[in-house]
Amino acid sequence: MKAEQAPRQFFGHGLPYADIEDLKGTLITIEGTDGVGRSTQVRLLKEWLEVQGYGVIETGWTRSELMSETIGAAKAGHNLNQLTFSLLYATDFADRLEKIVIPALRSGFVVLADRYIFTAYARSVVRGADPAWIRSVFGFALVPNMTLYLKIGVDELIPRVLHSRGIDYWEAGMDMHIGIDLFESFRRYQWRLIREYNKMSREFGFVSVNASRSIDEIQGRIRRKVQALLQERKTQALTENLETLRPLLFDEEPRPQGRVETAAPAPISGVLQT
Amino acid sequence: MTSAAGSSGRTLLPGRLIVVEGIDGSGKTTQIKLLHKWLEAQGQQVFFTEWNSSALVRQATRRGKRKNLLTPTTFSLLHATDFADRLTYHIIPYLKAGMTVLADRYVYTAFARDIARGVDARWVKDLYAFAMKPDVAFYFKVPLDVAVDRITSAREKIKFYEAGMDLGLSPDPVESFRLFQGRVLEEYGRMAAAHSFQVIDGTRSIDSQQQKVREIVARLFDKRRLTEAG
Numbered sequence: 319m320k321a322e323q324a325p326r327q328f329f330g331h332g333l334p335y336a337d338i339e340d341l342k343g344t345l346i347t348i349e350g351t352d353g354v355g356r357s358t359q360v361r362l363l364k365e366w367l368e369v370q371g372y373g374v375i376e377t378g379w380t381r382s383e384l385m386s387e388t389i390g391a392a393k394a395g396h397n398l399n400q401l402t403f404s405l406l407y408a409t410d411f412a413d414r415l416e417k418i419v420i421p422a423l424r425s426g427f428v429v430l431a432d433r434y435i436f437t438a439y440a441r442s443v444v445r446g447a448d449p450a451w452i453r454s455v456f457g458f459a460l461v462p463n464m465t466l467y468l469k470i471g472v473d474e475l476i477p478r479v480l481h482s483r484g485i486d487y488w489e490a491g492m493d494m495h496i497g498i499d500l501f502e503s504f505r506r507y508q509w510r511l512i513r514e515y516n517k518m519s520r521e522f523g524f525v526s527v528n529a530s531r532s533i534d535e536i537q538g539r540i541r542r543k544v545q546a547l548l549q550e551r552k553t554q555a556l557t558e559n560l561e562t563l564r565p566l567l568f569d570e571e572p573r574p575q576g577r578v579e580t581a582a583p584a585p586i587s588g589v590l591q592t
Numbered sequence: 593m594t595s596a597a598g599s600s601g602r603t604l605l606p607g608r609l610i611v612v613e614g615i616d617g618s619g620k621t622t623q624i625k626l627l628h629k630w631l632e633a634q635g636q637q638v639f640f641t642e643w644n645s646s647a648l649v650r651q652a653t654r655r656g657k658r659k660n661l662l663t664p665t666t667f668s669l670l671h672a673t674d675f676a677d678r679l680t681y682h683i684i685p686y687l688k689a690g691m692t693v694l695a696d697r698y699v700y701t702a703f704a705r706d707i708a709r710g711v712d713a714r715w716v717k718d719l720y721a722f723a724m725k726p727d728v729a730f731y732f733k734v735p736l737d738v739a740v741d742r743i744t745s746a747r748e749k750i751k752f753y754e755a756g757m758d759l760g761l762s763p764d765p766v767e768s769f770r771l772f773q774g775r776v777l778e779e780y781g782r783m784a785a786a787h788s789f790q791v792i793d794g795t796r797s798i799d800s801q802q803q804k805v806r807e808i809v810a811r812l813f814d815k816r817r818l819t820e821a822g
Contacts, residue, residue: 330715333664333665334710335710384652384655384656384661384662384666387655388651397648401722402648402677405669405672405673405676406648406649406673409669409673412663412665412666412669413663413666416665416666451721454715454719454721455719457718458665458712
């Protein structure tokens with residue numbers, strides 16, 4: 319069984335009170351370091367999926383109703399340490415997971431998460447957190463169906479960030495006091511982050527996309543990967559429906575109305591040939 | 593508890609950490625205040641810190657509570673963030689300076705309440721792996737009825753989350769409080785031996801409880817003095 323088809327599950331000790339048995343939707347996460355172009359790609363992907371008729375819900379790092387203001391204020395105040403930094407992110411993540419992601423998956427949406435727990439892992443680990451600890455904290459996270467990884471080297475990243483919006487205090491890891499020079503700090507901090515992402519890419523089986531290509535080329539590859547995943551999910555759902563129908567189809571006993579028509583949301587394009 | 597997440601080992605913290613635990617209405621706050629007075633009268637440098645009091649997540653906690661936004665997991669994580677912030681700013685520096693820190697509630701409150709709310713017990717214990725073990729943890733043990741009587745007679749209204757109303761145990765706040773605190777009490781009972789709580793009978797008179805507390809704290813100071821001298 320491939321990773322994308324794995325039954326819905328948590329990374330670690332999950333949410334005992336949450337029902338995740340019947341999550342029909344698909345969770346796709348997009349990872350990559352600061353300024354690599356994640357949000358552009360998410361926006362394009364969302365549009366494309368919607369044109370095909372998929373319901374799409376987007377969720378982004380630190381955007382929770384509960385925590386976004388608090389995280390903004392804490393970052394502005396520069397009084398966070400590695401522990402509180404990680405825990406604020408975890409709280410934001412939990413709020414979005416329980417209030418947005420899980421309900422959307424239950425209703426059959428495609429959920430696009432701009433950054434996922436891997437961002438928290440990378441940022442915490444480069445700040446000196448115990449990797450086992452940060453992973454256990456995020457144990458309640460759902461295993462996504464696919465993680466797209468926008469991969470870039472730090473030397474290609476720098477001009478891109480300088481051209482778009484310049485270097486930000488936190489994106490330069492200035493809180494780590496690597497050095498007083500913003501540029502140097504950015505370079506070193508991002509190099510460390512990218513190294514963590516690359517390590518995780520192997521460990522967690524990210525779908526890696528070369529982010530030094532043009533926006534269109536990147537989007538093209540993302541769409542092919544997502545298309546294949548969604549096809550697979552449909553086949554899977556259909557097979558499951560057939561399995562539940564089998565005894566009804568081949569038994570003599572009178573049976574209740576079939577629910578095959580209603581169970582699977584109508585595929586929009588690239589319909590299955592089977 | 594381990595000292596994961598990079599927190600310092602106790603050898604670097606010459607101060608003493610004394611914590612009080614117990615359900616709402618167990619009388620622990622009264623006792624810690626009396627202990628505080630006594631320690632100061634003895635010439636000790638004392639710093640007091642209480643549960644859920646850091647500025648970092650105050651706004652989020654208020655918002656979450658006011659709008660009933662909190663789930664067992666976000667409730668737990670907000671408290672862990674609050675605790676981590678206080679540990680950094682209000683506990684560790686004082687212990688490093690050799691002072692005595694008195695904490696009204698510690699990680700055991702999180703364990704008891706969060707497990708009673710339904711989070712995974714292993715998860716919440718791992719979450720607080722960055723906390724150091726206190727020198728003494730007093731547990732003020734009272735039967736549920738005593739606590740409920742004390743709280744209902746002392747307050748006009750029991751708060752939503754305090755009564756565990758988020759769990760939907762009962763629409764009646766007093767009944768919900770009773771059921772929820774009953775669960776919390778069970779969790780405390782389970783932890784008492786494993787975490788070597790100093791159990792104080794919270795139904796006894798205030799001064800006799802305090803006497804017991806002071807005896808235990810005095811022994812702690814003597815022991816430290818002896819090891820330091822030797």
